Amino acid sequence: MEKMKALVTYAPNDYRLEEVPIPSLESGEILLKTRGCGICASDIKAFHGSDRFWGPSETERYIKPPVIGGHELCGEIVDMAKDVKGFKKGNFLVTEQVVPCNECVYCKQGMYWNCQTSAVVGFKDYLCGGFAEYIKLHKYALNHKVPRSFTTEQAVLVEPIACGMHAVERAEIQHKDVVVVGGLGAIGLAMLDMVKLYLPRKIIGIDLKPNRLEIAKTYGIDAVIDVSSQNAVAEILGMTDGLGCDVYFEVSGTNAGAKQGLNVLRHMGTYVQIGAFPGEISADWNIIGDGKELNVKGSHLSALTYPSVIKGIETGLIRTDKLISHSFKLDNWEQAFDAAEKDARAMKVMIVP
Template structure:
């Protein structure tokens, strides 16, 4: 089978690999669509992981199952989560699935941007979902990113009628706009440096969009909210200066969600006085668990999130480099998928 292995940011090679052997409680999936994640195109992240077959947003068809598998059969259309928790440890009991040691250790083999991939026992048992007939493989490939958005909205403590500011309107920001609308946000305000993204956010339900290259974000937000600022701020970019900006945009009693990670050495200076007396909560939202993927698939089935709205570019496997470059450009693109015949 062919796989796309990334060695460095502009060095992705299509290589041959033997088909993985399927154990008694495992399954082999023939890939049909796999998203290129905004995180996958972050140079510092690639450098830590390379060489590796990336792709953790796959959907496909079960091509083989082990003798002891009874939940799935050959021909089932599925979304597979690349990480799955044990459901037995203290972190799992608390619902902190991504902090489960098993969650961190699990992965699909070799990765989602490959013609076939192996689904190990835990992933198959604990976070592989059958796709409803009404949704396409491209829709199915949006399950994982949608689930990350579901989790961030949950952690934001968004209440109906709240003003929400979404900083960064790439694919994840657009999903956050769509979900904020779905979950009953009052005023939805989006901010991005790229006009195309601002326009798309407006189509998806943002009431106000702000391009900080042209106007001061805090001033405009203040004008839009009678000086109250935003009850919820979701900071997309994994960058300390933007996180700091996000904190300055939060209303009294508000919550600031850090959606993406920063490089390990990055530091953020905060004023405890400001956080304390205004009771501003800082929360992070990293990846997603099996509760979130189920909710995400439900939202996709309802048509809240669809590939038709969000997938702007599609590439065959041998053009994976172009798919990564398009996502990394972060201009007139929302989601790029690698698609398989």
């Protein structure tokens, strides 16, 4: 049996680079030769043993080890089951992070991204991820071809940007709106490009890391606020006749970001949560109801947005340059995880086999 290198998740802080068999295929399955796989914030949280993934007890565990991690993956088809339709060897593919069960109420109603099984690639033992030389795609996986012209970096960015596009869609932006994106990592920056396509009145980006603010300044938006030295609420009230913004995207996943969003929105404004917090947060909930009659919306995964993201990257309407800051070989996965977590200049960090 032929072997491949893979990073296998066993337990919190127990990930091992191993030689494992290259998966064999059954009905409906596709084998990819991996070109690259991004590290998601969720991969870092899982590595450190966050309760969201490992649960308070074994029965409440989201992760089913042993599993090969990584869902921001791309690769080329090297083999597939005879009954696979619509693809051929050599196709360059990305796959959606969630693999629908096709049986629950959400799947049956076409809202598969809220599938009750919530099976995300790289977290279940039957869904191998991209931190390996080869990837077996499940028969229910939602696969998309990307153009040959795409770089590995561009293909790796499809998944995170697709999540950002769903959040943008959730906001139902109007042309009169002042829109704020709070948190300018790879997803937040791509969201600036996608928000621009709605031609709103103003677009404002917020972050505190110098390199992110520098990149944001090249996106042709109306204002970039550095919260390490500026008060975002005061700045935005100043730009909106004291009213506040119409739409706030919380992309940072920080308590400060959530509070800032509630404080800076105008009455009847729309707050969209896409960032994932490390745990519970606190905020003045009165602002939502009695205070301002806000619309508060959540955004989960990517919801039918892959084809539009692929088109947006292909046409250049969604920029991807500078969004991948680091690339490491699988052998150096520890350095890669470290950079994703701790390097102040990190945007998206990618692992290549």
